[in-house]
Amino acid sequence: MASVSRPQLFDFNGVSMINCFTDNWENVQNFQARPDDILLATYPKAGTTWVSYILDLLYFGQTAPDRQTSIPIYERVPFLEISISNPEDGFRFVGEELVKKLDTSPRLIKTHFPVQFVPKSFWEQNCRIVYVARNAKDNMVSYYHFNRMNAVQPAAGEWSDFFEGFLDGKMVFGSWYDHVNGWWQKKKTFPNLHYMFFEDLAEDTHGEINKLCSFLGLSVNPEIKQHITGQVQFDNMKKNDMANYSTLKEIMDFKTSPFMRKGKVGDWKNHFTVAQNEKFDEDYKQKMKDPTLQFRTLI
Template structure:
């Protein structure tokens, strides 16, 4: 199957040309945010789809109708992709939900003039790397993944599409105090989904009743999402995503990186991580069984 991996280079960062144009990327930087907007931001493969579903269900007070009938890329369009403006024009009334992979140094200035709510989603970068590697195999709009060691090198050298994971997370979380921002991790969603729903609903000022919360938990569990065609990207044509090469939603597990990394690769990753994140004050909790997690 022919690949569609045309690349756009924007401000030194690689983006898939299939979905992004210079004009659409520039429009994102100039987007007129409203105070009622909800913006979900993440580096790829960090739990974006999960958070889109959480926000949808909280907004509908646990009613799954919208999440079962409207694709998530329509409900929460990607700000930097070319179709976003048309989707927003066609959307119904109510707070707009937007999604972005853009780093803070590009998108942050557009947010300064508004009080839009930003939900930043992060994940253990080792799991991000493994998930992104498998996604490259099925996404025909991304370059060939190559071998895992080659892919690992590109990740650590910030040469993959969407730029540096390290710069992305530091850029957004360092600005949390200046923005109306809530930081949620993939691991929190996995280990305490109900607690995450409570945090997000409180942040969005949409407190839920007990039965509404129960419905949210039910419909945004990983197994429920994996079976939902509006979420699992199975509706995307085969020439764009080769579904014979994998599933968009694979395992949903934390710690899957241990099935891919060699001891030497793990040591190298930790060394680069510690070097690049030495000025980051975040404490990362990536393992359920560890008291403080794998942290810096």
């Protein structure tokens, strides 16, 4: 692993951020989307890689099967706003540059931006946007383990401190509440936005792939859809070196925690104390005011 000192959060236009997601801000904001670009937006650790892989298989699984075995998912579906460069060891990882190098049509692009940070060309070009949301309890647990093993992120610290930080929105990319709500409100005015839930995907992967195809205007034969459903099961992806981020050892410490850990709904029960759960539920009631946006913490 590269020797990276853990970054500190700072307030960036009202959202907690770190340098590697703001350093390339101007280039990212001026990014020119194309009408056929597909943007995958999520709060971190909400099923991003899962849906990236589904999208890649839907579009290119048949026409370019070599992609699946030779190109890591983070190059097939680049992370638009990330910008890491370490001149000492020559490591460079700039998402906006990777997007521009894509020779696919459509280009599949991922972002963790809250809705107000998305480059305006995506709206102007009326791009199709897929948003994936995960219940806050499981999202928090997954984010905690991610911060433990990812040198680009702030140090996770103790679980009890992380829990409080999450409630306060002191996370990279800001408050979970603001993120999921902001995108939910956008869906009401921007029809080209498909809002998915991690829990639905876990419960009925095949059904959610059908809905995704319908939104994207893709006609994929049932056998291929069934095959994709099998390929994207968590255990299969966890073993897949082109999907599990194991090729990005410069910044991730797999001895501490795998990038793909459990992929389960309800793992929060193994982390939350009774008191934390009560505090969380009370806080949730205060912050989640829109009755049309409903999450499941168990399935």
